[in-house]
Amino acid sequence: MKSINKLIALVLAMAMCLSLLTGCRKSGQKADAAEVPAASSAEASQSSGEDAAAATGEASVSVPAEDESTSAETSAETSAAAENTDAPADYPYDYTVKMDVTNVDFDALSALDNESIPYGFSTKNRDELNRPDGIYYYDTLYADYGGVTHIDTEDKTVYLTMDEGYEAGHTPDILDTLKEKNVKAVFFITKQFYDEHPELIQRMIDEGHIIGNHTCAHKAGGMPQMGAQAQYEDYKWLNDAVYDTFGYQMRLFRYPEGVSSKQSIQLLNMMGYKSVFWSFAYRDFVLDDQMDPADALSQCLDQVHPGAIYLLHAVSATNTEIMGDFIDGVREKGYDFGVFPVETAPAKE
Numbered sequence: 001m002k003s004i005n006k007l008i009a010l011v012l013a014m015a016m017c018l019s020l021l022t023g024c025r026k027s028g029q030k031a032d033a034a035e036v037p038a039a040s041s042a043e044a045s046q047s048s049g050e051d052a053a054a055a056t057g058e059a060s061v062s063v064p065a066e067d068e069s070t071s072a073e074t075s076a077e078t079s080a081a082a083e084n085t086d087a088p089a090d091y092p093y094d095y096t097v098k099m100d101v102t103n104v105d106f107d108a109l110s111a112l113d114n115e116s117i118p119y120g121f122s123t124k125n126r127d128e129l130n131r132p133d134g135i136y137y138y139d140t141l142y143a144d145y146g147g148v149t150h151i152d153t154e155d156k157t158v159y160l161t162m163d164e165g166y167e168a169g170h171t172p173d174i175l176d177t178l179k180e181k182n183v184k185a186v187f188f189i190t191k192q193f194y195d196e197h198p199e200l201i202q203r204m205i206d207e208g209h210i211i212g213n214h215t216c217a218h219k220a221g222g223m224p225q226m227g228a229q230a231q232y233e234d235y236k237w238l239n240d241a242v243y244d245t246f247g248y249q250m251r252l253f254r255y256p257e258g259v260s261s262k263q264s265i266q267l268l269n270m271m272g273y274k275s276v277f278w279s280f281a282y283r284d285f286v287l288d289d290q291m292d293p294a295d296a297l298s299q300c301l302d303q304v305h306p307g308a309i310y311l312l313h314a315v316s317a318t319n320t321e322i323m324g325d326f327i328d329g330v331r332e333k334g335y336d337f338g339v340f341p342v343e344t345a346p347a348k349e
Contacts (some may be wrong), residue, residue, distance in 0.1 A: 058297055084298045109228045112263040116224045117141065117256030119277055123303060129154065130305040135279050143277075145265040151277040151307035156339040157329060158308040161186040161276065163254060164193045168287060168315040170221050171200050175207065177323040183337045187275070187314070188254040191216035191238055198245060205248055210340055212252035213238050213273065222259025228267050235271060251342045252276050254311075274342060278311035280304075285313040297322045301329045 045308060056125050076099060096239020134181055135149040144150075151159060164171065173335045178185055187204050194201065204211060216234045223231050235253070253273040255264075265275050280303050282296065283289075291299075295317045300310070328339065 007202060010082075015236035018117070021323050040277040041243075046237055067235070103272075104232060106232075107226055109263050109267055109270075112261075112266055114224050114228070114261045114263040115229065115238070115297070116222045117262075118259050119260065123280075126303075126305075127293070130277060130303065131308075132158040132303075138277065142262075142265065145262050145278060146269050147260065147265050147275045148309070149277045150309050151338075151341070153307045156306055156333075158304060158306075159186070159309060159338055159340050160184075160312070161188065161212075161254070161278065161340070162187045162311050162312050162314045163214060163285075164314050165214065165256075166190070166199070166315065167197050170317060170320040171314050172319050174314055174323055175200075175203060175209075177320075177327070178209070179207055181324065181327045183327055184210070186210040186212050186337045186340050187250055188212040188214035188252070188276075189238075189242075190214045190218050191221065192218075194238060194241055194245075201242070202246060205246055208250060208339075208341060211242060211248055211250055212254055212276065213242075213250045214254050215256055218256045220257075222257055223255060224259065224264045228263060231267060235268070235273070239271075246338055252340065260295075268286075276309065278309045284316040284319055287315060287317075290316060290318045293318050293321045297329065299324055300326050304330055304333055304335055306335075 033167050119138065121132050121137070123132045125133040127133060131150065138147065138149050141147075151157070153208070160183060161187055162174070185210055187201075189201060193214075201211060211236055216237050217223070219226060223234070226234065239250055251273060253268050253275050255275065255277075258277060260275065280300070282291065282299050284291065284296065300322070314320075330337070
């Protein structure tokens with residue numbers, strides 16, 4: 001009898017060991033399965049951030065994978081400001097959500113066409129007011145979504161806008177000329193310009209110029225390819241940074257390379273921005289292939305028209321050289337420079 005009892009006890013012990021081993025194996029398999037996507041996600045985040053930096057050609061910071069404690073701290077810091085999802089993996093900047101997001105309806109945006117629309121037109125065909133015919137095509141295209149190609153007026157008033165992707169040493173001289181000639185411009189700035197030259201932005205504001213949003217990423221090939229959520233976070237980062245630093249609420253937006261989409265323009269409308277295109281531009285942005293100043297000045301003056309929105313790049317040595325003569329020449333033709341029509345929020349007290 002004792003032998004039988006020992007045999008039964010041995011069998012039961014072996015069964016219990018087998019059960020424990022099986023449970024541990026299953027638990028380990030579940031843990032491994034959970035770890036694989038997390039690791040893949042972290043690698044994808046780092047890779048995407050590097051790809052974005054390479055595509056823009058600008059210095060940027062890849063978003064590191066967060067552990068649970070970091071994620072909890074970030075959530076606690078931002079939940080009081082606004083409700084929003086985390087930045088997508090390919091967003092290359094740290095950011096803090098501050099803008100009220102209640103007017104941005106991503107479900108409604110998803111129903112709109114997000115096909116990229118490149119902006120460009122021939123300056124050879126012109127109407128009776130010397131405007132390029134192509135602007136009317138875009139006016140029709142954007143009719144339901146906004147997007148300004150020119151100011152609709154027959155008054156001899158033109159508007160100067162300048163893109164500031166980065167600083168090439170010319171902006172102080174341009175600002176000196178604008179101050180001397182009493183001309184107010186719109187300066188569209190990027191994150192790189194904000195990071196590196198806050199003193200120039202402050203000077204622009206102090207001297208009565210308008211600051212516009214030209215994105216963080218300045219995405220090669222156009223911003224719409226990033227998708228609505230990533231665009232929102234990009235535009236909003238610069239929006240909040242400029243407001244926090246200067247107490248200035250930007251309301252005008254310019255697309256890098258002029259590439260937009262109906263969905264993207266509507267997103268900007270929801271964010272309180274007006275998308276500003278142009279009715280005059282020329283190839284002035286290649287630093288080592290600048291147009292002869294006399295030829296550039298001739299182009300700028302020959303194509304003047306009522307309500308013109310001039311796009312010039314502040315990195316251009318030619319633009320810097322001809323700026324005074326350009327302003328004088330426009331006025332000699334009976335035109336003057338207007339202040340771009342936009343409402344800006346008052347500075348913070």
